[in-house]
Amino acid sequence: MTARYETQGPVAVITLDNPPVNGLGHATRLALTQGLDRANADPAVRAIVLTGAGKAFSGGADIREFGKPAALAEPNLLSVILACEHSAKPIVAAMHSVVMGGGLELAMGCHYRIAAPGCAVALPEVKLGLIPGAGGTQRLPRVLGVEAALNMIVQGDPVKSELLAQLPGQKLFDRIADSAESLLPQALALALEVADVRPLPLVRHLPCKHPSGDAYFQFARNMVKAVARNLPAPIKCVDAVEIATRSAFEEGMLREREMFINLMWTPQSRALRHLFAAERAASKIADVPDDTPKRTIAQVAMIGAGTMGGGIAMNFLNAGIPVKLLEMKQEALERGLATIRKNYEAQVKKGKLKPEKYQERMALLSTTLSYADIAQADLVIEAVFEEMGVKEKVFRELDRVCKPGAILASNTSTLDLNAIAAYTGRPQDVIGMHFFSPANVMKLLEVVRGQHTGKDVLATVMALSKKIKKTAVVSGVCDGFIGNRMIEQYARQAGFLLDEGCTPAQVDKAIEAFGFAMGPFRMGDLAGNDIGWAIRKRRYQEQPDLRYSASADRLCELGRFGQKTGAGWYDYPAGQREPVVSAVVLEMLDKHRAALGVKTRKISNEEIVQRLVYSLVNEAAHLLEEGIAARASDIDMVYITGYGFPLWRGGPMLYADSVGLFNVVGAMKRFALNPLDDAAFWQPAPLLARLVAEGKTFNNT
Numbered sequence: 001m002t003a004r005y006e007t008q009g010p011v012a013v014i015t016l017d018n019p020p021v022n023g024l025g026h027a028t029r030l031a032l033t034q035g036l037d038r039a040n041a042d043p044a045v046r047a048i049v050l051t052g053a054g055k056a057f058s059g060g061a062d063i064r065e066f067g068k069p070a071a072l073a074e075p076n077l078l079s080v081i082l083a084c085e086h087s088a089k090p091i092v093a094a095m096h097s098v099v100m101g102g103g104l105e106l107a108m109g110c111h112y113r114i115a116a117p118g119c120a121v122a123l124p125e126v127k128l129g130l131i132p133g134a135g136g137t138q139r140l141p142r143v144l145g146v147e148a149a150l151n152m153i154v155q156g157d158p159v160k161s162e163l164l165a166q167l168p169g170q171k172l173f174d175r176i177a178d179s180a181e182s183l184l185p186q187a188l189a190l191a192l193e194v195a196d197v198r199p200l201p202l203v204r205h206l207p208c209k210h211p212s213g214d215a216y217f218q219f220a221r222n223m224v225k226a227v228a229r230n231l232p233a234p235i236k237c238v239d240a241v242e243i244a245t246r247s248a249f250e251e252g253m254l255r256e257r258e259m260f261i262n263l264m265w266t267p268q269s270r271a272l273r274h275l276f277a278a279e280r281a282a283s284k285i286a287d288v289p290d291d292t293p294k295r296t297i298a299q300v301a302m303i304g305a306g307t308m309g310g311g312i313a314m315n316f317l318n319a320g321i322p323v324k325l326l327e328m329k330q331e332a333l334e335r336g337l338a339t340i341r342k343n344y345e346a347q348v349k350k351g352k353l354k355p356e357k358y359q360e361r362m363a364l365l366s367t368t369l370s371y372a373d374i375a376q377a378d379l380v381i382e383a384v385f386e387e388m389g390v391k392e393k394v395f396r397e398l399d400r401v402c403k404p405g406a407i408l409a410s411n412t413s414t415l416d417l418n419a420i421a422a423y424t425g426r427p428q429d430v431i432g433m434h435f436f437s438p439a440n441v442m443k444l445l446e447v448v449r450g451q452h453t454g455k456d457v458l459a460t461v462m463a464l465s466k467k468i469k470k471t472a473v474v475s476g477v478c479d480g481f482i483g484n485r486m487i488e489q490y491a492r493q494a495g496f497l498l499d500e501g502c503t504p505a506q507v508d509k510a511i512e513a514f515g516f517a518m519g520p521f522r523m524g525d526l527a528g529n530d531i532g533w534a535i536r537k538r539r540y541q542e543q544p545d546l547r548y549s550a551s552a553d554r555l556c557e558l559g560r561f562g563q564k565t566g567a568g569w570y571d572y573p574a575g576q577r578e579p580v581v582s583a584v585v586l587e588m589l590d591k592h593r594a595a596l597g598v599k600t601r602k603i604s605n606e607e608i609v610q611r612l613v614y615s616l617v618n619e620a621a622h623l624l625e626e627g628i629a630a631r632a633s634d635i636d637m638v639y640i641t642g643y644g645f646p647l648w649r650g651g652p653m654l655y656a657d658s659v660g661l662f663n664v665v666g667a668m669k670r671f672a673l674n675p676l677d678d679a680a681f682w683q684p685a686p687l688l689a690r691l692v693a694e695g696k697t698f699n700n701t
């Protein structure tokens with residue numbers, strides 16, 4: 001049963017009971033309306049209390065019904081809310097913990113509302129590219145006032161009940177309970193108090209006006225347009241709330257419904273819903289059940305306090321987990337500490353971190369030059385130089401000193417994790433934790449599963465990633481793992497585009513117009529072009545058949561490593577971070593093309609985008625086939641959270657699905673005919689070819 005019914009004297013109590021958050025799926029909606037019927041039919045019942053069991057009043061729609069017919073099956077949420085309004089006996093919503101989306105809309109359909117302190121209240125639909133679809137845009141302005149309601153609807157973030165209760169004239173809560181424990185008794189008391197009051201109050205009857213509506217909504221639209229480029233839902237939130245102020249309630253409800261349904265079909269909403277599901281899917285590992293025992297991680301040691309080590313350490317300090325930094329020399333420790341302090345101080349200056357919190361975090365940090373001091377660490381993360389010899393020394397030492405059961409993680413970007421594990425006598429305890437730079441900011445964490453990595457180790461690291469607020473995606477062992485193996489193909493294509501006549505700025509602008517945060521050449525200048533140079537030099541030895549444009553080598557030979565040297569693909573005059581087109585680079589490219597004997601051609605932005613994005617897609621299909629990535633949506637998560645792929649396109653795999661895999665493969669076949677490109681690479685990966693032949697897609701969303 002997904003909603004329980006009981007009576008406490010003359011009050012019927014209906015308790016939503018659909019774990020984890022009392023999602024309003026079909027069975028729950030049905031049970032709720034049955035409860036209402038029963039209460040109304042029982043002459044001994046004078047009033048009704050509606051509440052939620054466990055961790056929520058209600059988190060809203062049941063995500064398991066997303067996009068399925070069950071979501072609309074009667075009684076749908078609109079009908080349930082109508083049934084509440086029509087109840088002949090007063091309904092008191094007793095809200096606690098989580099009141100979100102449809103849960104809040106349901107509460108606003110009740111006659112009275114009482115909330116426990118600390119309730120998280122939100123209409124988060126905008127985060128899925130939607131507007132609230134069951135009266136939220138029409139009722140919230142009536143109870144909170146237009147501006148407060150619009151802010152909540154446009155932002156979608158939870159607001160605490162105490163804050164909302166302080167809004168002047170608010171009618172969302174009739175009462176705030178003294179505590180979570182007293183919520184139910186106080187709700188029962190309120191129900192008895194109002195049992196005979198008639199007429200029953202309805203939110204729909206409250207006035208909804210803004211004293212200077214024209215100016216306010218104009219202002220709101222300008223604000224929203226500036227921050228929500230490419231996303232249609234936020235502006236529709238403004239439209240819907242404006243309608244609430246200008247039309248009769250019923251008319252507003254119809255218009256809200258129409259906008260909601262139209263948004264449901266937009267590619268942007270599809271993308272955001274896909275990513276919502278993808279994030280949850282990424283935390284599941286087929287052969288590692290949720291109840292796999294986890295190890296306790298109460299102390300972390302960090303080997304190496306360089307660019308990555310410092311940032312990684314901050315994640316744990318932020319989560320309240322003590323960290324010990326180990327370096328070879330005192331100066332390196334000092335440098336690492338200074339960077340951590342500088343990062344925190346910048347946050348304090350911006351008002352993002354309270355000075356006390358900063359002190360608390362720093363108090364969790366200690367340093368050492370001796371391995372003996374990290375013997376008791378539960379998790380050790382290595383972020384030393386990217387050289388196998390150095391990693392070998394570190395892991396042999398860790399194997400010698402660390403307590404049994406300690407997890408030994410490497411942040412390597414390119415080295416073979418299985419080989420690293422083999423330097424220890426406990427390969428089951430070794431795992432890859434591939435953070436992205438800056439590690440205290442970037443959401444992505446690739447969790448690299450070695451051949452012998454223990455299931456409990458994997459489960460522990462996946463759970464820990466949530467604690468440190470990262471999006472973890474599991475990758476098998478291969479050169480570059482998921483993200484960097486794909487980006488290498490993308491970078492190769494970017495190079496070929498230069499060979500054929502594009503300028504770096506043309507390529508960057510085209511892909512940035514597609515929605516990437518930064519094009520490949522600006523990215524190279526930021527990360528340091530010498531990194532790719534080192535990788536290519538290795539490739540030239542190991543894979544002489546793999547062709548690259550030599551333009552990037554020519555660039556590095558000029559010492560143009562990027563922002564850090566003041567010059568890269570672009571010029572950066574006197575410490576400026578904004579790129580300026582470089583005459584030196586254009587001349588270098590002309591010479592380079594002349595040496596290749598290339599007759600340049602005009603390349604369209606469409607071709608640039610297709611070649612860059614489809615190179616990701618084809619490599620990703622290989623990764624799926626090889627089992628390096630478990631599912632297409634994991635790859636989308638990697639690209640959205642680690643590589644600046646446009647959120648509203650849902651990641652490269654969903655994008656390919658939406659273009660149509662037949663069309664994607666068609667383009668690959670055309671690219672394979674270009675003698676300046678890499679015909680072998682453009683052979684569709686077998687998985688991709690199979691999906692096209694079977695008329696299927698990567699994702700089933």
Ligand SMILES: NC(=O)c1ccc[n+]([C@@H]2O[C@H](COP(=O)([O-])OP(=O)(O)OC[C@H]3O[C@@H](n4cnc5c(N)ncnc54)[C@H](O)[C@@H]3O)[C@@H](O)[C@H]2O)c1
Pocket residue numbers: 303304305306307308309326327328332382383384385386387390393394411412413414434435436437
């Ligand atoms: N920089 C990035 O963008 C990035 C991203 C992901 C992963 N990584 C990986 O992270 C690791 C570290 O990279 P980084 O950029 O922080 O390098 P870095 O050069 O900034 O820092 C490495 C630090 O390790 C210390 N170190 C070297 N050998 C040591 C030893 N034996 N014991 C203790 N400390 C030692 C050095 O003193 C230095 O402070 C590499 O494996 C790299 O591939 C880097």
